Amino acid sequence: MSLLNPAGLGFAAIIPLIILLYLLKRRFQEKVISSTYLWEEVLKDMEATTPWQRLKKNLLLFLQLLAAVLLVMALSRPYLPVAGGLEKQLLVVLDASASMMASDVTPSRWGMAQKEVEKLIDRLGPGEKMTLIKMGEQPEVLQAASGDKNELRRALRDAQLETGRADLEAALSLIASLSRDSRDIMLLIVSDGKTLPMEHDPGIKCPVEFIQIGRGSDNLAITTLATRRDSGQVLALARVQNFGEKAVVSDIELRVDGELFDIREIKLEAEGAREIIWEDLPAGAESIQAILQRPDFLPADNEAWAVVEELTENRALLVSQGNLFLEKALNLLPGLELFKTSPAEYDPALADYQLFIFDSWLPAGLPQASIIIVNPPPGNPWLAINGEAKNLSGIKAAGEDSNLRYIDSSDWQVARSQKLLCPDWARTLLESEGVPLLLAGQLSGRVAIFSFDLHESNIPLQTGFPILVHNLVGWLLPGNAGASFDLNRSRISFDPHPEAEAIYLQRPGEKEERYLPPFPRSFSASHPGLYQINQVLGDRIESNFLARNQGDPLESDIKPATLPWQAFEAESRGGGERLGKKELWPWLCWAVLLLLLLEWEVYRRGY
């Protein structure tokens, strides 16, 4: 117990004053009685048998002194250092990031944080409310302003630890919006201090207290595991970091497609890092796994997976004097690497492209690949041209075609177009007033033909244009365009293949999940490991692997830290421990009141 106002103890001077008053007060009234003989006998008896009666005789004085002492104590404002004292609402932020998995405290940082919050719940007084917020990658309100302890305990119990980072700023922004109009709020952050750095101060006005969880820092982590194909050779690179304060030695094991490939012993200085490179991995390797054998406080980041990169990238060559519209639309396509050249520099020997785009120009011989021809020049050997058509509108689909999915061409207009005669190897996709505008067909490869210069139409400005290009490229390069994955920490963003009929997701250590259209666009990937996504495309299955690793320089560095919050730090230093004080003066005042009542009763009874 400490005092907020030690100067209040100066009021203790009132105590001798009371005694003095009491002495003055004890002025005896005189009374003549027949004889003091009996009284003397009585007093002699009482003093002889019960010496403490002398004290009891002054019961009133003692009660008054006690009341005075309590009053002086109340004036000095004693308090007990507790978390969440007199605030009406307690906002509790519970760190649920990966570093909270660390077992440097029993049972774990997360378990300890839960216990701390449980204690706060137990201490919740009547009329006080608690809001429980989980701080992960996204802040999550577990329980909003509730005074129901059971509800709060249930919410706390049901809270799941995440495997990502803790975004303090997001959590504080949420709190700032929650607490904007409230008063008597106190913010309590239960964390190991490992959060994303803050960029903006959220402007929180209420008192803040930080309960730091965690002690140790011993952790070894694989923070990077990557593969590369280099002229037919597969290379693997692992970066191992020691976040502890001691030099350590550990074995690192590399597995290729589940088979043990190599074990090496590595030595790491305190807070040091090392890169390990493996060469000559099997060319057919699909995935690799690296494992650190040494146990530490955070085992989750002792393993890492990587998917061996495949040569699935398509290369496209745009041969044009300059066509910004096409360039933009093609660059949007995932899995397509666009190269540009001019007709003058076009070299027919360049065969390493899967897609050629010839804009207002055609080479002497067409390459053996997929081709988009825009505004074919007259007199070419493949397409016959029969004059020009002008001011074409009311463009519509010539027939049902998957290339025209999601496209509304009714507002499309073309200022000038060549009148192509549709060759028998092609079919018309779009036409206007009988003039074919877009053809698709099969020569040596798949070919798509725009009959007009894109600059002489409003089509590139229409929302349907990139979709049309996407559809066309998807048709021209089957099986490559469309599906893409992106692993953003604990979520897999996913663009399913347009042709996909079903998707099977295999999470590490879990059952395979089957999805049917419409497909979800993202999956949670909370557990580190290898994720396999199988897409059923007609009679074939396309498999993709994704590696989700726990190793993260931010979360693997488990050494407890203070919060990266400038305002908080400043307050902590300047204001001392201004928070979490349970002031006792109201209780003391109640005690004084009770004492006064008691005193009155004692006086009434004439003790």
Add this chain to the structure above:
Amino acid sequence: MKNIFDEDFLKRLEHLRLVSRKMRAGKNSGERRSPLKGQSVEFADFRNYSSGDDFRYIDWNSYARTEKLFVKLFMEEQDLLLNIFIDVSKSMSWGEPPKERLALQLAAAFSYLALAAYDRVAIAACSEQLAAYQAPLRGKTGIDQAWTFLGQLSFAGSTNLNQALREYGRFSRGPGVALLISDLLSPHGFHDGVKFLQYLRQEVIVLQLLAPEEINPTLHGDWRLLDSESGESREISASSRLLKAYRKKLDDFTEANRDFCFRRGIGFLQVSSATPFEELILQLLPRAGILA
């Protein structure tokens, strides 16, 4: 003092008689039976004739039947000496009503009753010593004298009954009844004095008079109590516990006195000075066997 009793009350007093549990020998024939057999009309017993006996008392009828000489014995009636010892210390004038009032009334009533019954009455006033003494009076003519004596008594000084009673020894005129009227509140006590009275062949009756405030004090708060006799002071904080202890002390004191008196064959009665005199004379004293 005469105004203490009205005529009607005096008449009722006349009907009361002092009884003494033992019959005492007296100097004059009176109306009281004496353990000595003597000349009276009341037959007591027979005994065998022995030479020298007054043959006027031989029962000739018995002689005729049994041819043996028997002498008739008669109860001798004697007068009684009532010694009234009245405590005239300052403490007796204390209380509401004052104890002295009832003390004087009692002394007056007893002397009236005794004199009306042709007994003798002596009155002794006691403080720290024998303050005044009225020699034995006799007959109804003594009533006025006795009352005058009582009327002239002043209540002052401290109490030492032992000393006062011892001083009475000089005036003692043979056996009798001794009535002690006092509050008995004296550190010296009264036991030795009473024992001395018994040595003087007195049948002792003790009447303890206490004021209501003495029996049940109603003090509250802090008091400095001054002794009316010695002037000594005593400071108390009158708590209910203290008052309780006082009452307990008084009870113990009374009980000890009663016990002492019982063991020595002494009549004892504690009376509040607030007790109506009529109730005392007509009910309490007869009930205690002091008056018939």
